[in-house]
Amino acid sequence: MTDVDTDRMTAWVAPRYGGSEVLCTEIVPRPVPGEGEAVVRVQAASLCSGDLHLLSGTPYLIRLGFGFRRPKYRMIGQNLAGEVVAIGSGVTEFQVGDRVFGEVPGGAFAEYVRAAAPAFALVPDGLDMETAAAIPDSGMTALQGLRDIGKIAPGHRVLVNGASGGVGTFAVQIAKAIGAHVTAVCSTRHIEMVREIGADTVIDYTTTDFAAYGEVYDIIFDLAGNRKLRDCRRTLTPEGVFISSAGAPGGNWFGPIRWLGSVLIANLFTRQTLVPLLMRPAAADLAYLAELVAQGQVRPVIQRSFALSDTPLAIQALQAGHASGKTVLTVP
Structure with a gap:
């Protein structure tokens, strides 16, 4: 397994259900990859409607799987692009230093994220990280x-x-x-x-x-x-x-x-x-979409970009509705 520092990182968390007002940053351990997993340094992330549902815990039926009184998974965010910094045993798709993008179960609004390697696909040459992060969901x-x-x-x-x-x-x-x-x-x-x-x-x-x-x-x-x-x-x-x-x-x-x-x-x-329609994440679909973008046939429409530190403002913008395209977070 590739070594990764056991330092800590900053992540946005939701300790309870609600809107952007419940969000706060915490210093948490930097993730270490397990078998079949990759750790990615997040360089950009994007918001989706699923983030709002998980943040608010509505409709209430979703709490049966994600925590009834408070979120079972406190770290939020699903869509991201970044650089692979560590891989676990059995990972053959990527190497440290590869640029990847994908959808993860949670924790994308942080400096680092860990997920199963098939959650990611390679970012084509010439595609910037904000654009790649806007693609997955x-x-x-x-x-x-x-x-x-x-x-x-x-x-x-x-x-x-x-x-x-x-x-x-x-x-x-x-x-x-x-x-x-x-x-x-x-x-x-x-x-x-x-x-x-x-x-x-x-x-x-x-x-x-x-x-x-x-x-x-x-x-x-x-x-x-x-x-x-x-x-x-x-x-x-x-x-x-x-x-x-x-x-x-x-x-x-x-x-x-x-x-x-x-x-x-x-x-x-x-x-x-x-x-x-209930979308199911698939690395092959990510790769297909990346190729369409690289060929100029599809261009992700990015409405606004916010710094990771302004995640609550980005959530508010998405909650306001009538969005034009995607809202993206950038990580310094």
């Missing part, structure tokens, strides 16, 4: 939704509802890279950005109802959860695919779970395919 969600569930193919007509957010900006670009015709739904202030990343048609939901727009689509990728399922189904082809990665508000107990259950039930009674 949102990029894999978009890719798996369109490729694995939607079975997207050149010529498909795709509608992305919530096209300006982290997943939406990836979905628009991945669909275009595959050769689909993309209709993007967003608010007025994001129209130009969504056009710039490749949308063929942009619908401003503040003035136009996409369900009454008169078009039908092979795939609807719903990232907003703000329309009734029957409205979305009316705009699908008879054998179209509806992919839900969001849900109508369901209160603090169930959140979007009730909505996702209704999607599964409706799928039993239609020729259309109606599927809720």
Whole structure:
């Protein structure tokens, strides 16, 4: 096993459930890799909606797995890019000094993080760490939704509802890279950005109802959860695919779970395919996305960057909603 200093490091932790106000920094032991693990010095990290759910402990059902009264895992953050500084026995994918990015179960908002080696993929030459850190969660969600569930193919007509957010900006670009015709739904202030990343048609939901727009689509990728399922189904082809990665508000107990259950039930009674999406991290998908970015076919949209020391401010910005792309943390 490669040696690593047993010094300490600074990490953001959440000692209790809540918002950005519960966050504090702690000096904790620097991680040491176990068998099959790598330790990465974090150089950039990005926020995702999952960070907010784990921080607040809502919907309450997630506390069954993450601690009922207080978080079982206090260190927060899932998406990062950085440099491998130590590897455990059995790791053959990486060497010390490699630049990697990926999604980990927690602890990315810190100076160092430890995770199983398959959680990471190599950062292509020429790709900066902030850009790499913005890829994992949102990029894999978009890719798996369109490729694995939607079975997207050149010529498909795709509608992305919530096209300006982290997943939406990836979905628009991945669909275009595959050769689909993309209709993007967003608010007025994001129209130009969504056009710039490749949308063929942009619908401003503040003035136009996409369900009454008169078009039908092979795939609807719903990232907003703000329309009734029957409205979305009316705009699908008879054998179209509806992919839900969001849900109508369901209160603090169930959140979007009730909505996702209704999607599964409706799928039993239609020729259309109606599927809720739960992303599963995969190193192969990270590598595929990195190649798309390196080739210029996909460009992560970064709305704002904060220093790691300003993590609570970054959380507040994400909580405010209506994000345009990703929010990134940088580590000096």
